[in-house]
Amino acid sequence: MRLSSLADYAVVMMTAAARHCGGLARVNATGLAQETGVPLPTAQKLVSRLSSAGLIESTRGTGGGFRLSRPPATITLADIIEAVEGPIALTNCVDTSHQECALDGSCRVKPHWPVVNRAVRDALAGVTLTQLATQAPLPLAGGVGGGPVRSTPAFDIPSPNPSRKREGEQVL
Amino acid sequence: MRLSSLADYAVVMMTAAARHCGGLARVNATGLAQETGVPLPTAQKLVSRLSSAGLIESTRGTGGGFRLSRPPATITLADIIEAVEGPIALTNCVDTSHQECALDGSCRVKPHWPVVNRAVRDALAGVTLTQLATQAPLPLAGGVGGGPVRSTPAFDIPSPNPSRKREGEQVL
DNA sequence: GCCAATCGGAACGATATAGTCCGATTTGAG
């Protein structure tokens, strides 16, 4: 349930690009890497992925670079993540139909996964680049709730989780 | 952005346990593995994780097994995922304080991650074992993204409804 | 026409994961 580092870096780079020129001027991967701190080769790889996905327009040659293909308000977190990691799919059975897990027919929860997957994707699709470029972190008001300034409830489901033994992972 | 296979199997096993005895009787890992199709060693590993997290109560010795510690309506997908994978954290900077992100101070999107992370977690916390144990899934068979598919919250927890995201707005 | 800077893709290495095995503990029966 963790985002890949590539996607994380892609979000940072896209946000930086949106903040810099609003997606109108061209910036190169080198300058953006120096600014954001992302390693240059990784930044180049991300630029390739993002351009392949159609999120940015790349210009080759001397003085080239890239710019956002769409206004920042129309680019969401889900777009960036899908551009880097592929389609958002919590399980294999949601993404491609040809992916068959061993459970297959006896899996009773398979019909439920698309619903959950869509809910998660909607949560990510509700965050736009414009929101991310803002300094003050808005309380997720713009797109996710559908409402104006709906304060997200604190989510108080009685799940005490008393004996949490594994805080991180099996770090030996 | 994909769920680990262990978490997927854990959800299947927990759902099967909830469907079988409603969390009242004891079942062993062997029988559940045979029923769900999960490999037995993997099922044993998952039982260990789930019992460590406090989701199930294990009884050792001959004729032992495990049963759900809480009613199925109070166990959510987020609980199961956190029991297997650890805390739900899209990025490293959200989870623990030991963020080793190279961007660190220059990261402008870091303040936004907790909000997004909570939104995703809420989406997972809104699905209970009772919902997953239901045969008839939520209305998805008709089509994804086409119409306003509304999930009927017939099995929701009596506690505050965890901010259901907008339903059926983004095409998958 | 030449050079230089950039994007694009491919290969290598590393980390984390998935799966499997064996041992310790406990309980029921004899």
Add this chain to the structure above:
DNA sequence: CTCAAATCGGACTATATCGTTCCGATTGGC
């Protein structure tokens, strides 16, 4: 009370994906 069986619990190994790096193709400027 002893034995035996079944269970949980942790550790090891193999695999796969991810992250990083490097090199080539392309294009614009001079």
